[in-house]
Amino acid sequence: KQEVTQIPAALSVPEGENLVLNCSFTDSAIYNLQWFRQDPGKGLTSLLLIQSSQREQTSGRLNASLDKSSGRSTLYIAASQPGDSATYLCAVVSGGGADGLTFGKGTHLIIQP
């Protein structure tokens, strides 16, 4: 059974810092890995999707990398801003034809002004 772990569970940094969020998964047979953002009381917003054949994806100040063989992904946030404060979740679509995403429990990020 696929398991997804995110470290750290919570992170608080001053505005302007670059930071890295980590995600690991136990079964490397994945179709893709997705990073989401969740604001309090809201649903999830998709940030980046990395196909299993890709190594990284970039969107603005966000860069996500994928090392499928080692079961790891990182989300890099450059020049953090208070508006980046949210919970960031990592999820994988495993092989075997199933579509369901398996989620980590998220990293709660606070950017201090």
Place this chain on the structure above:
Amino acid sequence: DARVTQTPRDKVTEMGQEVTMRCQPILGHNTVFWYRQTMMQGLELLAYFRNRAPLDDSGMPKDRFSAEMPDATLATLKIQPSEPRDSAVYFCASGKRGTQNSPLHFGNGTRLTVT
């Protein structure tokens, strides 16, 4: 901006009552998912549909939960009878052509409290 719509936004009910949650997926999306989120367990997949056909509901307690898609614009999740341990936020999400190639779009959830 197209979005997934969930109703009700909040639901408070007593143990034993029936609860129905509704979801309107984004037009043109052929895959619909139901997830449950709690502090302890995080996000758990309950069920999902492709082209309105149920593909996997192994995450649902079968004796009390049921999920249906009466048409392409409506997905429902019912709990009967409800129990306090069902208290959680229930999310619906939709996507195109499954999740292998495209991201999921989530609704804002239904916060269920069973007393």
